[in-house]
Amino acid sequence: MNVQEFNADFHIHGPRSIGVSKNMDLPNMVHGAYQKGLQLVATGDCFQPDWLKYLKENLEPVKGGFKYKDVHFILQTEVEDEESVHEIILMPGFDVLDAIKKKFKPSSSNIDHEWGGRPRVNLSPGEIVEIVVGEGGMVGPAHAFTPFKSIFRQGKFDNLAAAYGNQAKNVHFLELGLSANTDYADRISDLHKLTFMTNSDAHAPSPVSLGREFNTFLAEAPVFEEVELAITRKDGRKFTRNVGFDPRMGKYNVLFCKACRRRVLVETISQAVAVSTLLGGEKYDAEFIHHGVLSDAEYLAYLKRVNAGKVTCPACTQDGKKSRIMLGVSDRVRLLADRPENEHPPHRAKYITVVSLAEMLRVAMGIGSSGSKSLEKVYDDLVAKFGTEINLLLSVDLKTVDMAELQAKYKKHEKLFKTLVDIIQSFRENKISFKPGGGGTFGELVFDE
Ligand SMILES: [Zn+2]
Ligand SMILES: [Zn+2]
Secondary structure, three states, rough: OOEEEEEEEEEEEOOOOOOOOOOOOOHHHHHHHHHHHOOOOEEEOOOOOOHHHHHHHHHHHEOOEEEEEEEEEEEEEEEEOOOOOOEEEEEEEHHHHHHHHHHHHOOOOOOOOOOOOEEEEEOHHHHHHHHHHHHOEEEHHHHHOOOOOOOOOOOOOHHHHHHHHHHHHHOEEEOOOOOOOHHHHHHOHHHHOEEEEEOOEEEEOOOOOHHHHEEEEEEEOOHHHHHHHOOOOOOOOOOEEEEEEHHHHOOOOOOOOOOOOOOEEEEEOHHHHHHHHHHHHOOOOOOEEEEEEEOOOHHHHHHHHHHHOOEEEEEEEOOEEEEEEEOOOOHHHHHHOOOOOOOOOOOEEEEOOOOOOOHHHHHHHHHOOOOHHHHHHHHHHHHHHHHOHHHHHHHOOOOOOOHHHHHHHHHOOOHHHHHHHHHHHHHHHOOOOOOEEEEEOOEEEEEOO
16 A cells, blocks of 8 residues: 555636636646645636536546546535535546436436536435435535534534434535634534544635645545545545634634624623613624623533524514524534544644634735735745745744745835744744634734734
């Protein structure tokens, strides 16, 4: 056996899903994969007829898999089942894809639609699994804890069997989503047997999106059969790393108002503050609602009331009615948890927290958006110098790193690269702080020199 490690992103979208960049094509995906350092990328949306035709014409079949230039690809799509749960499907070849699609088609009105990238398939979660696995593919829940379209969302399923019935045994992986990590998901015993995935769900091929979360697995080659062995942990194949966001950087980490999308920060306060808050009402500003609790028990009771749909927003009304507060991922996990934090099954891959280089540059450059053109130029220069983003963030020796040449090129941004190195250093030392994301707004890195 001759195994080695591969970096892979198993969930992206094709250009025929709403909101996906028109630049999403194989050459751009390969360029993004080079910059990030990925050897295997999912095709995304491979049931959609135009994208499927493009993939059939352009992917080069190799032993057990597919390639474009020297990046491997795996046939992948996401579907929405009749419970509005999103599932990721991986397939070994076009024959299996065609067979699954044929069985889904009578239950889907948009699987062949121009914009049916992620089709709705009106079958139960268990029926989806039965068909996919029966034809030789693999399937597991996507972004499993997000407040919308996920298996464990508020008011939906509490465990795998509740969703998949007797097909739960055929589900071997679960995607954590950007707002959760391994520490969160392993608080739920039911999930210990699964392999966790960290994927990007990218809607653009640039490495700001592609591979913003990725997996490292040990196998002989980055092809379906080996991926299946790694997911089921057989013959020495396995996942070795989940590389992902700090959950607070995700879009749905904390409680939020369904209407105004303010995020709720629950803070433990003293009795004296509680009294003054009662007199003065709950505090809120344009972005955050501050909810004070006196104890952990009170915190939990508050979450249970939110889960039951009984907490309304102090800051806004919708159609004359008070709008509801909804659980973030961290809160939903807390309600499902039957174990303390930091207990992992022996097979669990190590979770490596990354903050994207783009986000670090945004902070170092003191700008609002990580999608700006000037930032992209600096990003490209850094990757050209250090090979890949992953290498710069995780491996380069920061003590001896020489940024003088780059700093000379970007004279306008005084101290840009010194600040960047400081940020990478504090990130490696786990000393970075965050403004948590929620209600659809990403979290932000906060860095004080
Ligand atoms: Zn989804
Ligand atoms: Zn509100």
